Amino acid sequence: MFTRRSFVQSSSLLALSSVPLFVAQSASAAAPNKDGRVLVIVELDGGNDALNTIVPHADEQYAKLRPKLKLDPKRLVKLTDSLGLHSALRPLDVLFQAGQLAAIPGVGYPNPQRSHFEGMAVWHTAKFDAEDRRGYGWLGRALDPTQGNLFSVGTEVPTALRGRRSSAVAFNRLEDVLLSDPHSARLGVGPESTDGLLSFVRRQEVDAHTAAEKLAKLTGDSSGSIYPQTALADRLKTVSRLLKADIGARVFYTQQSGYDTHSQQSFAHASRLGEFAGAVAAFFADLKQSKLLERVTLMAFSEFGRTVAENGSAGTDHGTAGAMFVAGPTVAGGVVGTMPSLTDLDKGEPKMTTDFRSVYASLLEEWMGFAPEPELLKLSRPRLFKV
Amino acid sequence: MPTDLWAPYTPDEKQPWDLRRVVHLHRRAAFAGTWDELQRDLKDGPEKAVARLVKGTANLQTGHEFYATAALLFDAAQTQGEIGRLKAGWFYRFLFGPHPLLEKLTLLWHDHFATANAKVDDVTLMRRQNDTLRKHATGKFADLLNAAVREPALLIYLDAQTNRKGRANENLGRELLELFTLGVGHYSEADVKGAARALTGWSVEESQFVEVAERHDDGEKTILGQTSKFNGTNLLELLLKQPAIAERIVGKLAQQFFGVNGLSADAAQQLAAGLRERDLNIGWAVETILKSKLFFDAANIRNRVLGPVEFVVGTARLLELFDPAPSTLAMADWSARIGQDLFDPPNVGGWPTGKNWIHSRSLIARSNYAAALVAGPNSGRSEPYDPAALSKKHGFGTKPNDLLTYHHRLLFGSDPSAETMTRLGGAAPRPMVTALLSSPNAQLG
Known part of the structure; x- marks a missing residue:
């Protein structure tokens, strides 16, 4: 049953260097092995309105549920005869046309949580038990065996990245992770401690100093690609710089907030989606130009979809099943999975058609080359990657 | 018994x-x-x-005409509509106020009733909320809750204006049950819907809390097993009667006074029971904790990660950087870089706690802040910190080992170990202080 790849090379290096050095040389090669592959996550914070993201415009029930918020079918980005993307997502059409974008509707899990925190905790940990949801995250756990490195480009380390042995760094600007007095900082670390909390802080300090030293070697990157002037684009640009510098992280995590659209959502939702699509399209154009495309898959998710019926303030409330996007060089492009019915509802909301954990399992095993945990292996998976 | x-x-x-x-x-x-x-x-x-x-008489070093100055700083922030100045004004209170415990509890309630100016975008309302939280910080929880959920800043943050009869917006109702009072597991989805209906009509007009009768759903609602024509006020009364609320308050106070999981379930229950008997008197619970054997137990010492505000203010106070003091604008900015941006918590759940404060970026920012304080300019001070002067002032020598001993006692209340003496004893005074402040130990307290 032991299908995990051998990580002899990487584990013999420093804890930080989960990408073996030879990958740096082979980064531009056509088919790097899986150790060099990177996963970029974009969390759409607040609960993205899935129904106005992947839109079942041919379903007459759609217009009934959304008298004010329904989108004009003619303006949608065509996916299939019955489904289209919100027009603000048009920048993603390049990826879709290239067969590198999977749009997954109806993604959820049994007994969905409608609280931001509980919902996010489930997505971050891939655990349903309340106790487990306070523990380590799905990506942190996946990188534990290799003591891998995860980067959060934002203000905090999300639960998803927390592991027992893997370590996560969070930052906004590269300057934020450079030490102004590295000598004194190192002098302060001191010996190992038997105290659990102190030992935790010490380990984090050692990791912090190593990361800072690596980043200090980064020179300013002013290469050509043009990114929109948005917060998410800035973050993805930072991810790209770190990739170019071969910083050694296998997972990069970013967030885009503002999806909690309880009222007057049309404009706000379109702006968020536009910012998302613009940033992702620029990021992939940059990767292509830098010959890094073969190494990167991006996944976007939100903690829940919103109520399929609009509320009285031209907004939507907390719902259940949501929409995911996966983009990358080996992705089986198109609509993956099934659009849930808008008439066969459970407590007013659509029934999920794809378990998010099965998408995680595909990303971990088929893209990253990790062995998913047994409970993820049991799930039937959508065909997310080309064989 | x-x-x-x-x-x-x-x-x-x-x-x-x-x-x-x-x-x-x-x-x-x-x-x-x-x-x-x-x-x-x-x-x-x-x-x-x-x-x-x-x-509130513990601090020997308080600001000149403190209350007048503190109010003036908040007024100025409000007039100029600058949230940065409001943050700085609060740091002035942390650094120079005579009542640090009150400020800490105000910060704790800011975390509990988390409201972000990123959405509210109104310095006047953020200031007003801050004053309200301070006013009730040690009072009865009923007063705090009633005042806090009627604060315009919080109502705007949680979309109260759009919650109307026949078109309920659940945001406020849900967070009221989940975060402000009962906690997950003590209510159902139906209760959230009922609570949202009870709160219809609560809104903000001209920066004031209002109840708009025509938007209120005055029908019967069933909430937590009770059926009645609940309005917002009745809903709060009902919530305040729930036993779970005392447990939630204890959990919040434990976050400040104990390490993560540092309080046993039995002790938490006993304190919650005491709170219920005393009308949820927060001040009573705080005093009980601070006087207790449990609080001073060896196991409760140095088992908690210092939050960014605690680290930023505490370090400046320890080093007696009062005249000239660091720029409070700079302190607020450093705190944000370490992970705690006042008046802008990351989400409705407030800031992280415990180990979640500790990661590479925050540790690097902590070390950089220490270096900035010691060097001066990057913390807004015109002069560097003088380790020997302070050591001498308090009767210690000025040899490297004396300086190390003084600062080690000041920070940790203990003498440096032989290993620490060897490692840091040879360093120049300022780098030694930066090293000590950057050390894993200095992040706990």
Whole structure:
């Protein structure tokens, strides 16, 4: 049953260097092995309105549920005869046309949580038990065996990245992770401690100093690609710089907030989606130009979809099943999975058609080359990657 | 009669009143003690030390005409509509206020009733909320809750204006049950819907809380098993009667005064029971904690990660950087870089706690802040910190080992180990202080 790849090379290096050095040389090669592959996550914070993201415009029930918020079918980005993307997502059409974008509707899990925190905790940990949801995250756990490195480009380390042995760094600007007095900082670390909390802080300090030293070697990157002037684009640009510098992280995590659209959502939702699509399209154009495309898959998710019926303030409330996007060089492009019915509802909301954990399992095993945990292996998976 | 787990602390041979415990008290209940404050409390004993903190007379170094200055700073921030100045004004209160415990509890309630100016975008309302939280910080929870959920800033943050009869918006109702009062597991989805209906009509007009009768759904609602024509006020009354609310308050206070999981379930339950008997009097619970054996127990010392505000303010106070003081604008900015941006918590759930404060970026920012304070300019001070001058002032020598011993006692209440002496004893004074402040140990308290 032991299908995990051998990580002899990487584990013999420093804890930080989960990408073996030879990958740096082979980064531009056509088919790097899986150790060099990177996963970029974009969390759409607040609960993205899935129904106005992947839109079942041919379903007459759609217009009934959304008298004010329904989108004009003619303006949608065509996916299939019955489904289209919100027009603000048009920048993603390049990826879709290239067969590198999977749009997954109806993604959820049994007994969905409608609280931001509980919902996010489930997505971050891939655990349903309340106790487990306070523990380590799905990506942190996946990188534990290799003591891998995860980067959060934002203000905090999300639960998803927390592991027992893997370590996560969070930052906004590269300057934020450079030490102004590295000598004194190192002098302060001191010996190992038997105290659990102190030992935790010490380990984090050692990791912090190593990361800072690596980043200090980064020179300013002013290469050509043009990114929109948005917060998410800035973050993805930072991810790209770190990739170019071969910083050694296998997972990069970013967030885009503002999806909690309880009222007057049309404009706000379109702006968020536009910012998302613009940033992702620029990021992939940059990767292509830098010959890094073969190494990167991006996944976007939100903690829940919103109520399929609009509320009285031209907004939507907390719902259940949501929409995911996966983009990358080996992705089986198109609509993956099934659009849930808008008439066969459970407590007013659509029934999920794809378990998010099965998408995680595909990303971990088929893209990253990790062995998913047994409970993820049991799930039937959508065909997310080309064989 | 079960054992009183909250018996008061009386020093004995096993748990003596030593410098370590004085440092502990000032770290948890204030923003760290200066050498003179620590020595005074070491001499006077725990009873007087705690009493001073509770009364707000513990800080020897307070600002000139503090209350007038503090109000002036907030007024100016409000007039100019600059949230950065409001943050700085609060740092002035942290650094120079006579009542650090009150400020800490105000910060704790800001975290509990988390409201972000990123959405509210109104300095006047954020200031108003801050004043309200301070006013009720140690009072009865009923007063705090009733005032806090009627604050315009919070109502705007949670979309109250759009919650109307026939078109309920659940945002406020849900967070009221989940975060402000009961916690997950003590209510159902149907209760959230009922609560949202009860709160219809609560809104903000011209920066004031209003109840708009025509938007209120006055039909019957069933909430937590009770059926009635609940309005917002009745809903709060109902919530305040739930036993779970006392547990939630205890959990919040434990976040400030104990390490993560540092309070046993039994002790938490006993304190919650005491709160229920005393009309949820927050001040009573805080005082009970600070006087207790549990609080001063060796296992509760240095088992908690200092939050960014605690680290930023505490470090400046320890080093007696009062004249000139660091720029409070710079302090607010450093705190944000370390992970705690005042008036802008990351989400409705407030800031992280415990180990979640610790990661590479935050540790690098902590070390950089220490270096900035020691060097001067990057913390807005015109001059560097002088380790020898302070050491000498308090009767220590000025040799490297004397400087190390003084600063080690000041920070941790104990003498440096032989290993620490070897490692840091040879360093130049300022790098030695930066190293000590960057150390894993200095992140706990």
